[in-house]
Amino acid sequence: MKRKFLSILSTIFFLIIFCFTANAQNKKGWKLIWQDEFNYTGLPDATKWGYEVGHIRNNEQQYYTRAKKENVWVSNGLLSITGRKENYKNENYKNGSSDWRYKDSIAQYT
Template identity: 50%
Template sequence: MNPRQLFLTCCMMAALAMPAALRAQTVPTVPSGPVPVWSDEFDYTGFPDSTKWGYDTGGHGWGNEEWQFYTKQRKENIWVENGKLIIEARKENFEGRNFTSARLVSKGKGEWQYGRIEVRAKLPRGRGTWPAIWMLSANPEKWPDDGEIDILEHVGYNQGTVHGTVHTKKYNHTIGTQVGDTIVFNDLSDKFHVYSLDWNADSIRVSVDNKTYFTFKNDGSGPDAWPFDKKMYLILNIAVGGSWGGQKGVDDTAFPARMEIDYVRVYK
């Protein structure tokens, strides 16, 4: 008998020994399954809920030689309608850049340590698009030492391949030790799929439609390998071009390109 079963058995035996009037008040209820703690169902219109989301803005390349300028509350790049969040990358001259897009962040408004995160989304199509659903440390000091979890990355020149990855001081692409995996779906830009992360003190699991394809385990060696014992926040964005997304160029005719998000749900 496991500890939970033993606990329930003892409680039930004690309850049965009590008078009936007290019994209903003393039998414990033990939660089962994930407990919702934060969500956005996008059941409104206009800009994303400012109590839940903020923006990263600018066009300095974001460490990846990206081509876009990220805007803030600009109706051409981000809006909510018909129960969906829309992030749209556009080809246009803006602040010295030839593309615009949006990068939505929950920093300071939604930050979590461990749990399950689900995002139901439909991805853009086209060479040069680079949509992502990912997480960074809520109190960053130095990347990648603080950790990064990529729940989804998709580069348009490799249509249909979903990438799940972690970045740490010990494991990252700048030193050739990046850890991750992929799964292929042929309809990513035609249908919605649920991209999810299950994260606890022992492991990180990344899935699409509950199909887990990447697992990263805490080997107990310390923060160089596992910095994921602190709060992190969520990021939703479409980058354009860049050191990875632009490896095979950018197809100008693919724009405007949008990512549609049906919901974001976080469970304890």
């Protein structure tokens, strides 16, 4: 009895999931305005993707870099983004600054 109940419950669950995903694909009034299929190999397409560079957000101790193939790469239909622990020169460093974006000459994460 328990096995039959679990089988019925599983079937209902998958039907509900199927209905939601099928409905999400074709919402009335929705129009796709942008996409990237990543059907190439190399750095992301610069006409579609950009980079935030430097200490950008939330007083983080990490440094965002521009177009380093060790950190961002496209292949096999996927965009891969990798954070790396390394020392990286802060291009915006200002000696004596108290601003978190400029006060450290070296960032430890990229």
